[in-house]
Amino acid sequence: MAYQSEREEIENKKFVDYKDVAYLRQFMNPHAKILPKKRTGIASDKQRQIALAIKRARYMALLPYLSA
Numbered sequence: 001m002a003y004q005s006e007r008e009e010i011e012n013k014k015f016v017d018y019k020d021v022a023y024l025r026q027f028m029n030p031h032a033k034i035l036p037k038k039r040t041g042i043a044s045d046k047q048r049q050i051a052l053a054i055k056r057a058r059y060m061a062l063l064p065y066l067s068a
Helices: 004-012 021-025 044-059
Strands: none
Touching: 021 044
16 A cells, blocks of 8 residues: 555656566555555556556566466
């Protein structure tokens, strides 16, 4: 869950890169599911960018589809 200071940092980030795995893991739960907008508390457009980046990173095998 992102706190207010983290949310501001997220909102100010210009580009969400699929290669930044540590950043993307903040928006995934321990079971490798993407956290919803309600949990992260960020804007809709950023949430869509993050979801797309996570999906691209999964396709490139940088992030897991499932965590067993």
